Amino acid sequence: MKGLLYKDFCVLKKQVKILVVFVLFYSVWAVVSNTPSMMSTMVVLISMMLPVSSMSYDEGGQWYRYAFSLPVSRRSLVLSKYLLGFLTAMGGLLVCSVCNLIILYLTNWENALESWVIIGVSLGVGVIFLSVLIPLLFKFGVEKGRFILIAVAVVPSMLIALLMGTLKNTGITLPSEAFFQAALCASPFFTLAIFLISFRISVGICKKKEY
Secondary structure, eight states, rough: OOHHHHHHHTHHHHHHHHHHHHHHHHHHHHHHTTTHHHHHHHHHHHHHHHHHHHHHHHHTTHHHHHHTTTSSSSSHHHHHHHHHHHHHHHHHHHHHHHHHHHHHHHHHTTTTTHHHHHHHHHHHHHHHHHHHHHHHHHHHHHHHHHHHHHHHHHHHHHHHHHHHHHHHHHTTOOOOOHHHHHHHHHHHHHHHHHHHHHHHHHHHHHHOOOO
């Protein structure tokens, strides 16, 4: 497992350098403009794209054919991609947390709870995004998987926007604040469940697929 992760980080060495530049840019921008929400969203989502880039390189270089000739199980290979996503997400979370603490210190801890909620939601969205994307990439390949994900992401977004507009026009009362607080507390468990289900699906796809 360590060897697979080391391979991924070596392949992504140039991309990691670019990511560091983006992180520094958005971090400085967030501190100067006092907008932690923008910084947290960009840093977490960009860091979550590293596993996608890794799978793109693997597919382009015919890595899977070579890897399966080695004493490496398909489950281990799939697990390495999810661990890569987890590690990059935690790295993004760490950067967001440090920058948020700096912003809160400079603003006398104004809107502290809101900023931490935004970071947590951004992380959850990134993990769910990756959980949906990785099985699609294993099933259809990187190019087709990206196009399918766009369709999968656009349709729910349009439905949510339509639903919110309908609720606003009809005057239907939205759920109470207590409901949203309960949903927020349950979201980490929901996100973890999605992540684990996604892993099992990816393992099943990888075991059946011919490379």
